[in-house]
Amino acid sequence: xxxxxxxxxxxxYLVRARDLNVAFVSREATVNAVNGIDLDLAFGExxxxxxxxxxxxxxxxxxxxxxxxxxxxxxxxxxxxAGHDMMALPDSMLTSVRGREVSMIxxxxxxxLDPVFTIGRQIGETIVRHxxxxxxxxxxxxxxxxxxxxxxxxxxxxxxxxxxxxxxxRQRAMIAMxxxxxxxxxxxxxxxxxxxxxxxxxxxxxxxxxxxxLGMGVIFVTHDLGVAGEIADRIAVMYxxxxxxxxxxxxxxxxxxxxxxxxxxxxxxxxxxxxxRLTTIPGSPPDLRLPISGCAxxxxxxxVVNACRAALPPFRHxxxxxxVRCVRFEEAA
Numbered sequence: 001x002x003x004x005x006x007x008x009x010x011x012x013y014l015v016r017a018r019d020l021n022v023a024f025v026s027r028e029a030t031v032n033a034v035n036g037i038d039l040d041l042a043f044g045e046x047x048x049x050x051x052x053x054x055x056x057x058x059x060x061x062x063x064x065x066x067x068x069x070x071x072x073x074x075x076x077x078x079x080x081x082a083g084h085d086m087m088a089l090p091d092s093m094l095t096s097v098r099g100r101e102v103s104m105i106x107x108x109x110x111x112x113l114d115p116v117f118t119i120g121r122q123i124g125e126t127i128v129r130h131x132x133x134x135x136x137x138x139x140x141x142x143x144x145x146x147x148x149x150x151x152x153x154x155x156x157x158x159x160x161x162x163x164x165x166x167x168x169x170r171q172r173a174m175i176a177m178x179x180x181x182x183x184x185x186x187x188x189x190x191x192x193x194x195x196x197x198x199x200x201x202x203x204x205x206x207x208x209x210x211x212x213x214l215g216m217g218v219i220f221v222t223h224d225l226g227v228a229g230e231i232a233d234r235i236a237v238m239y240x241x242x243x244x245x246x247x248x249x250x251x252x253x254x255x256x257x258x259x260x261x262x263x264x265x266x267x268x269x270x271x272x273x274x275x276x277r278l279t280t281i282p283g284s285p286p287d288l289r290l291p292i293s294g295c296a297x298x299x300x301x302x303x304v305v306n307a308c309r310a311a312l313p314p315f316r317h318x319x320x321x322x323x324v325r326c327v328r329f330e331e332a333a
Contacts, residue, residue, distance in 0.1 A: 013080070014185055014217040015041035015064065020077040022056075022063050029289040033059040035241040036077070043184070046211060046218040048232035048249070050225065050264060054285055056241040057221040058107075061187050064219070065098055082184045100130045102185040107193055109174040113162040119146075119173045120158030123180055130181045145176040149206060168199035172206070179210060186211070188220045192227060204230050225268045229253055234321075237261045240286050240296035246323045257324040259301045295326070303328045 022034035034056045041047050049057045062068045064081055066089075079086040082101040089097065106112035114122055123145060124138035133141075139158070146154035149172040162170055171191060178186060188207065192200040208231050211218050222228055228235055228249065235252045237245040237260065245258040256262050266279030283300040286292055294309040295301070301308065307327050315323045318330075 012042060013040050014043045014045075014082060015039060015219070016078070016080045017064075018078040020060070020063065020079055021075065022059050022068060023074045024069070024072050025074055026072060031288050033241055033288060034063065035292075037238075037241075037243045039236070039243070041185070041217050041219060043217055044211075044215050046208075046220065046231055046233045048220045048222060048228035048235050049238055050222065050228055050235055050261075051238035052223055052264075052285065054288075055238040057223075057238055058189050059241075060238070061104070061189050061219060061221050064185075064187060065102055065104060066094060067104070096130075099126055099183070100181045101183055102187065103178040103181070103183040104187040104189065105171075105174055105178045105191045107190045109167075109170040110162060112174060113170065113177075115162055118159050118161055119165070123173070123177045126177055126180050141180065142176070145180055146173070148179075148210070149173075149176045151176070167195055168202070171195065171199075171203055175203075175206065175210070179214060179216075182214055182216075184217060186216045186218045188218060190222055191220075193222075193224075200227075201230075207231060225253070225264060237264070240292065241288060242296060242325065243323075244297070244325045248321055251319070251322060257318065257322070257329045258297075258326050259303055260297045263300075303331055 017037060017039040019036050019038065020034060021032070021036055024031045024033060037060065049060065051057050059068060063075060064079070064086070066086060075087065077087070082097070084097055084101070113119070120139060120142045123142040124135060127133065127138040127141050128135060143154055143158060146157055151157050151169055151172050157165070157169070157173070162173070165173065174191070192203050195203060204227060207218070210216070220228070220231055232249045235247055235249050236243055237258060239260050245252070245256065245261045252261070256265050260281070263279065263281040267281065281300055286296050286299070294311055295313055298304045298308040305328065313325050313327045315325050316329060317323050
């Protein structure tokens with residue numbers, strides 16, 4: 001473990017969040033994007049966060065690195081990442097943690113990569129910044145990384161600019177940059193959304209292989225249950241900024257408990273559905289600028305009762321390793 005920044009390991013968890021809140025404040029309104037979530041990630045574990053657009057998945061992911069817009073973001077709660085108290089860490093030390101201890105793969109590499117520098121230069125500078133080696137050594141490491149992520153003609157690609165690569169190759173280059181300093185935690189924000197189905201499978205298999213070889217913990221954000229089933233050990237479902245269900249990937253796919261999770265499952269296309277109508281979730285998510293009393297899913301839930309609207313349901317734990325925030329999950333299941 002690198003000792004450049006002082007660390008205190010929190011139990012056996014790579015990530016531990018307690019009552020984490022993230023709000024975006026402007027003169028017009030306050031948007032409560034993340035509302036009191038608890039989140040644990042063990043060393044070497046892969047967690048997928050599921051939910052529709054606007055549920056708070058990406059905001060949560062960026063909060064782990066404190067990447068949400070400075071000056072407009074208000075965070076509260078407890079957050080430990082790789083042994084660092086991220087709520088107390090000063091900006092000067094954040095730069096040492098980002099890239100070395102925790103790294104991120106963004107949804108669209110064309111906007112994440114700098115268009116005026118070559119791929120080799122960008123990967124090499126990351127390594128030089130965090131490890132202090134020579135540029136010649138960093139260039140050799142960059143070449144090794146491009147070969148590791150299976151970019152063809154890797155030596156020639158070192159001198160290529162982002163616009164000269166296909167979407168799949170740019171995403172592989174982004175992965176190479178993210179793992180260049182062998183981080184303990186890799187965050188992936190829907191990294192396969194913009195890719196076609198064949199390339200998507202290749203990237204998922206690559207990420208899973210790299211995670212196993214490097215022993216990284218991974219938090220993967222997606223709205224695609226098929227993607228989650230391919231890569232995850234455990235699944236967490238978010239709705240309106242709150243966690244509503246957590247389970248192992250096998251338990252979740254065979255028997256989701258929360259009505260919202262069941263709606264996501266019913267709206268997923270899979271083999272054997274020819275001639276069957278897809279299930280839809282009626283209504284729309286709540287406005288996060290307004291206070292929400294009770295269960296945020298109550299207005300769209302087919303199992304709603306008065307108790308759902310009266311107060312926020314606590315987490316229930318029907319089985320070891322499972323948690324669901326629903327007062328009627330037994331009837332729903």
